[in-house]
Amino acid sequence: MKPKEITNNLFYVGVNDRQKELFENLWPLPQGVSYNSFLLLDDKTVLIDTVDVCYSDLFLRKINAALNGRTLDYLIVDHMEPDHSGSIRLLRQQYPGVRIVGNSKTFGMLEGYHGITTGLHEVKEGDTLPVGSRELHFYMAPMVHWPEVMFTYDPKERTLFSADAFGTYGTLDGGILDTELNTAPFMEEMIRYYANIVGKYGSPVQKALQKLSALDIQTLCSTHGPVWREHLAKAVSTYDRLSRYEGENGVAIIYGSMYGHTEQMAEAIASALVGNGIRNIAMHNVSKTHASYILRDVFRYKALIVGSPTYSNQLFPEVESILGKIELREVKKRLFGYFGSFTWAGASLKRLAAFAERMNWEVVGQPVEQKQGLKVATYDACMEMGKAMAAKLNEQ
Numbered sequence: 001m002k003p004k005e006i007t008n009n010l011f012y013v014g015v016n017d018r019q020k021e022l023f024e025n026l027w028p029l030p031q032g033v034s035y036n037s038f039l040l041l042d043d044k045t046v047l048i049d050t051v052d053v054c055y056s057d058l059f060l061r062k063i064n065a066a067l068n069g070r071t072l073d074y075l076i077v078d079h080m081e082p083d084h085s086g087s088i089r090l091l092r093q094q095y096p097g098v099r100i101v102g103n104s105k106t107f108g109m110l111e112g113y114h115g116i117t118t119g120l121h122e123v124k125e126g127d128t129l130p131v132g133s134r135e136l137h138f139y140m141a142p143m144v145h146w147p148e149v150m151f152t153y154d155p156k157e158r159t160l161f162s163a164d165a166f167g168t169y170g171t172l173d174g175g176i177l178d179t180e181l182n183t184a185p186f187m188e189e190m191i192r193y194y195a196n197i198v199g200k201y202g203s204p205v206q207k208a209l210q211k212l213s214a215l216d217i218q219t220l221c222s223t224h225g226p227v228w229r230e231h232l233a234k235a236v237s238t239y240d241r242l243s244r245y246e247g248e249n250g251v252a253i254i255y256g257s258m259y260g261h262t263e264q265m266a267e268a269i270a271s272a273l274v275g276n277g278i279r280n281i282a283m284h285n286v287s288k289t290h291a292s293y294i295l296r297d298v299f300r301y302k303a304l305i306v307g308s309p310t311y312s313n314q315l316f317p318e319v320e321s322i323l324g325k326i327e328l329r330e331v332k333k334r335l336f337g338y339f340g341s342f343t344w345a346g347a348s349l350k351r352l353a354a355f356a357e358r359m360n361w362e363v364v365g366q367p368v369e370q371k372q373g374l375k376v377a378t379y380d381a382c383m384e385m386g387k388a389m390a391a392k393l394n395e396q
């Protein structure tokens, strides 16, 4: 086992998780996920973040191999969520002298999760830690996406350790650096990861990005996914766009449909969009597509069209559920269209209207309501809504 050297004397000691089905027990991991950890060997030895406790044994063996007989002087904890802090207690048992570097919020969580209160080295915004030929700088990044999050910067190697920021789902299969991997799937998964995990915190992400803009960064080490170097600018610009809630030109159409009648409305709207020049359309049946992927497309595109049957005088339950997740994330600036159906008493349309109002989104086109099966008039109305949305997108 020979840990890979990322830059001068910086070794990758993270692990791949191909076992877990759901990240945070919520979000599907069809291609797994990596928990990244980095070991710097200078006059002092410095570990940056740990891994999920399920992988502690492999992780500790990797560190031991990289240290090659030396002891561990520092552990920097950039983020306390247990996928990164889970191995701290065992690490401390193996290296009792290791000093743990974090901020005051880190230490509150460290005590709460691990009962560790000694051997701590507290840092604040702008503090530095000399470790030999270089000194490490610390920048607080609260609420990206937990309150204790901080970034660690090595000016000598122009390397930033960014906690979850710029992270992606997907294991690192053979390579660690983006120069060694096909980055297209990771870029796609970066959007899904952002929408699932970080999406609510656009404003704190923007503040963090402003801080980073003053730094010269050549290597970007997130706690998940590839180490960014060649595609670093793209990773940063993706985060910038997502945290401004700026969507691409395109439409996410999400609908519930028990017997296919509401789905036929969605099909009509989609065909009008395509007929009027829109090429990026992501259609999701909420009963089939996991919310993780729907959220990805809500963050990706600037327009959202939602359809729901009336169900027990409410929205269709799965539509209600995804709208709650969108609202929780405070998604801004979407162009919104909506439609609904009912058999004896309609309720979905007024609930979708209330949702649009709460989100403060611009409603485009005339909402369409259908009683029972699709009629020519409602089909035409759906086509009109699609046309109106296409016109709005085409003028932007």
Ligand code: FEO
Pocket (backbone or CB within 6 Å): 079, 081, 082, 083, 084, 145, 164, 223, 224
């Ligand atoms: Fe990857 Fe917020 O933990």
